[in-house]
Amino acid sequence: MKKRRMSDQKRTALSAYLFISPFYILFAIFGLFPMIFSFYLSFFRWDGLTPMEYVGFSNFEFIFSDPAFFSSIKNTFLIGIMGTLPQIIVALFLAFALNSQLVRFRNSFRTLVFLPYITSIVAVAIIFGVIFNNQPFGFANYVLSFFDIGPIRWNAEYWPVKIAIASMVFWRWVGYNTIIFLAGMQSIPKDLYEAAKIDGATILQQIRHITIPMLRPVIMFVVFTATIGSLQLFTEPLIFLGRGLREEGITVVAYLWRDAFVYNSFGSASAAAIVLFFIIIVLTTINFLITSRIGKSKKVG
Amino acid sequence: MAKKEVGASKLSPKKMLVYLFLTLGSITSLFPFYYMLVMATRQNREINQVPPPFTPGSDLVSNFQKVLDNIDFFGAIWNTFFVASSVTIGTLFLCSLAGYTFSKLEFKGKTILFTMILVTMMVPPQLGLIPQYYIITTLGWLNDFRAIIIPGLINAFGIFWMRQYMKESVPYEIIESAKIDGCSNFRIYWNIVVPMCLPAFATLGIIVFMHVWNDFLWPLVVLRDPSVHTIQVALRALNDARLLDYGMIMSGTFWATVPLIVVFLLFNRLFIESLSEGAVKS
Numbered sequence: 001m002k003k004r005r006m007s008d009q010k011r012t013a014l015s016a017y018l019f020i021s022p023f024y025i026l027f028a029i030f031g032l033f034p035m036i037f038s039f040y041l042s043f044f045r046w047d048g049l050t051p052m053e054y055v056g057f058s059n060f061e062f063i064f065s066d067p068a069f070f071s072s073i074k075n076t077f078l079i080g081i082m083g084t085l086p087q088i089i090v091a092l093f094l095a096f097a098l099n100s101q102l103v104r105f106r107n108s109f110r111t112l113v114f115l116p117y118i119t120s121i122v123a124v125a126i127i128f129g130v131i132f133n134n135q136p137f138g139f140a141n142y143v144l145s146f147f148d149i150g151p152i153r154w155n156a157e158y159w160p161v162k163i164a165i166a167s168m169v170f171w172r173w174v175g176y177n178t179i180i181f182l183a184g185m186q187s188i189p190k191d192l193y194e195a196a197k198i199d200g201a202t203i204l205q206q207i208r209h210i211t212i213p214m215l216r217p218v219i220m221f222v223v224f225t226a227t228i229g230s231l232q233l234f235t236e237p238l239i240f241l242g243r244g245l246r247e248e249g250i251t252v253v254a255y256l257w258r259d260a261f262v263y264n265s266f267g268s269a270s271a272a273a274i275v276l277f278f279i280i281i282v283l284t285t286i287n288f289l290i291t292s293r294i295g296k297s298k299k300v301g
Numbered sequence: 302m303a304k305k306e307v308g309a310s311k312l313s314p315k316k317m318l319v320y321l322f323l324t325l326g327s328i329t330s331l332f333p334f335y336y337m338l339v340m341a342t343r344q345n346r347e348i349n350q351v352p353p354p355f356t357p358g359s360d361l362v363s364n365f366q367k368v369l370d371n372i373d374f375f376g377a378i379w380n381t382f383f384v385a386s387s388v389t390i391g392t393l394f395l396c397s398l399a400g401y402t403f404s405k406l407e408f409k410g411k412t413i414l415f416t417m418i419l420v421t422m423m424v425p426p427q428l429g430l431i432p433q434y435y436i437i438t439t440l441g442w443l444n445d446f447r448a449i450i451i452p453g454l455i456n457a458f459g460i461f462w463m464r465q466y467m468k469e470s471v472p473y474e475i476i477e478s479a480k481i482d483g484c485s486n487f488r489i490y491w492n493i494v495v496p497m498c499l500p501a502f503a504t505l506g507i508i509v510f511m512h513v514w515n516d517f518l519w520p521l522v523v524l525r526d527p528s529v530h531t532i533q534v535a536l537r538a539l540n541d542a543r544l545l546d547y548g549m550i551m552s553g554t555f556w557a558t559v560p561l562i563v564v565f566l567l568f569n570r571l572f573i574e575s576l577s578e579g580a581v582k583s
Contacts, residue, residue: 013408015486019398020414023455027421030452034429034436041431048435094326097319111569112327115334118565118572120515122533123554126540127333130340130547137353139336145351175330183577203315232425235517239537253427253518261522266431273428280425 038277041270048266059271069272071247072255073279075237079162079251080230083169088222091174092215095181096207101190110182113175124172125239129155132164132240140164155241161249168236173229177222184218185211220291227283231276252276337558340551341365348547364552368539373527374553377535378560384446384520384531385513388453392509393502396456400463401490405476415464422457430522437523448523449531453513459505466501467494504575507568514561532557 042059044052063069094113098106116124131139132154141151154160192210201209212219234253241249245258252272260269340348343358368374402408403415433452442448471494479489495502517533524530530538539553565572 009407012406012486016402016406016408016411019402019406019486019490022395023399023418023457023460024414026452026455029436030433031421031424031426031429031455034432035424037432037435038429048438090326093322097322100319102316103319103323107570109323109327110573111566112330113323114573115330115562115565118511118561119334119558120517120533120536120561122515122517122536123558124333126536126550126554127337129540130551131333131336135349136351137349139353142352171329171333174326179573179577228425232427234427239540242541256427256430257518257522260431260434266435270431273430276425277428284423 035277038270038273041267042274044267046266047264049264052267055267059268060275062268063271063275068247068250069255072250072252072272073275075162075249076231076233076251079166079169079233079249080227082162082166084173084223084226084230087170087174088177088219088226090170091177091181091222092207092211092219094174094178095185096203096211098178098182099185110179113178115175116172117176119172121168121172121235122239124168125236128164128168128171128236129240132160132167156246156248158248161241161246165233165236165240165249168240169230169233173226177226180222181215181218184215188214220287224287224291227287228280231280231283252279334558334562337551337555340547341555342552343548345546345548360548361552364548365556367546367549368553368556371542371549372530372535372539372553374532374535374556376528377530377532378557380446380524380529381514381531381533384449384453385510387446387450388513389506389510391450391454392456392459393506395454396459396505397463397467397495397498397502398490399460400465400467401494403460403464404467405471405473405489405494406486418457418460421455422461427518430518433519434522443523444526444529446529449513449516449520452519456509459509462505463498463501466498470501471497503571507572507575511561 041052043054043056045055045059046052097103098110098113103109133139133141134151134153134155136142136145136151138151138154140154144150144152152160154164188210192214193206196206196210232253233251234257237245237249237251237254238257243262245254250258253276256269256272256276259265259272339354339357341364342361343354343364344360347354347358399418403411437443437448440447442451475493476489479493484492515533516531517537520531520534521537524534527535527538536553536557540550542550
């Protein structure tokens with residue numbers, strides 16, 4: 001009896017390892033190895049065809065002396081903040097409105113608001129490329145002409161480029177975040193709001209004192225994913241600016257893509273990837289620290 | 302009396318404000334779609350006028366004909382469908398198998414191995430982009446759907462998701478009794494656990510399928526030849542043409558977006574719930 005049970009256990013363990021092995025094998029080949037190899041590659045000059053040539057830190061020296069690289073970092077942050085901060089605020093209000101018991105057609109509103117999220121980023125960037133056309137017939141310029149502004153060269157000027165790209169990010173993600181917030185709000189007990197209403201709290205007060213504190217973990221999740229998502233911005237600038245990827249709108253991932261697949265400079269592109277990697281680590285750590293601190297203060301309070 | 306109350310609350314300024322806000326949000330959501338339809342049905346010279354047209358025209362068919370002249374639209378849709386379905390089926394199988402293993406089987410190193418999977422979720426995929434490309438070329442998978450499908454099968458979130466679901470909804474007693482009946486671990490998974498977890502499959506399937514359908518960067522890098530382009534890469538090629546024919550471009554975008562919208566409207570509730578659930582849980 002005892003012997004059989006042992007072999008049963010062994011058999012279970014064996015099948016367990018077999019069942020989960022595909023993940024680790026695939027991850028080793030397509031995830032872990034490429035990441036490590038990126039570090040290695042950042043010290044070499046390589047065009048993908050001829051033999052690699054060890055060049056020490058010169059790839060890093062190159063990208064750090066390239067104004068376009070600095071622009072790409074700056075753009076990534078600026079567009080990230082411009083796209084996500086208003087988005088999170090508007091999403092909170094939209095979710096709050098959708099959560100209100102008074103509203104009819106909630107499902108229809110929910111569906112409409114969510115619709116942009118299912119659209120591909122390529123499609124979004126193409127549509128917004130037409131809306132933010134440089135010519136007077138572009139929708140944005142046409143509207144601005146009523147205010148005697150413009151026509152603005154949307155894909156060529158410093159702030160207009162960022163506004164256009166940030167608005168694509170805003171439009172596609174605001175509904176998604178609304179739904180996430182809504183899901184979180186629906187788990188908040190209704191009597192809290194009832195009590196607040198009886199005490200005469202305004203909607204803004206309700207949001208500030210009930211919704212936001214109760215929603216903290218969900219807000220953290222949204223901020224976290226939005227941050228990571230902003231750092232990976234690529235499709236919007238590439239489609240909107242075209243292959244040239246003007247300095248006003250290039251992002252870090254777009255920069256490394258152009259270095260690698262347009263200029264065939266795999267070494268410096270890898271160096272850019274490494275810099276991005278460290279930026280992500282720093283931001284993730286900050287995010288974690290803030291999250292855990294808030295968690296702590298919640299326990300104390 | 303009650304009727305009067307309902308009527309009164311209908312007019313309350315607070316409620317009006319909420320409706321106004323929601324309506325504004327919905328219009329903002331919808332407008333780009335509408336504008337896309339307008340452009341897709343107009344000739345380029347009509348679009349290039351001031352003021353630009355704001356109502357649909359009559360060139361829906363001729364614009365689409367131009368799209369077909371420029372890219373293999375239906376081929377690209379088929380490629381995308383094929384790739385997305387393959388990844389979805391493969392991912393569902395591997396993730397559910399791993400989720401079953403982590404939720405129901407006992408083995409050494411389980412906690413560490415599972416933590417490793419969670420850690421991999423933190424790593425942005427773009428970091429290894431160049432070596433990944435190199436691996437694909439070495440394997441000879443450039444312009445080959447395997448380049449999308451095989452790496453696409455790794456999905457840490459999927460394993461996490463399946464494990465959570467199975468932990469909650471597959472009672473241990475059922476597995477125990479199947480074991481006593483002499484079922485192998487795989488048979489327990491295939492005949493008992495999978496049928497019990499179909500909602501989790503549907504949810505994860507939707508998320509994965511949509512993700513692959515909309516993916517752009519990786520297909521752009523490894524699917525160079527137009528014959529293997531996915532619809533996103535094909536749309537980009539259309540948009541990158543030297544002479545910008547907005548009517549044609551928007552027609553391509555329009556027809557590439559419509560199927561997604563139709564599918565979305567059909568599975569609307571499942572769709573939204575699955576995404577919000579997935580996000581709130583993780």
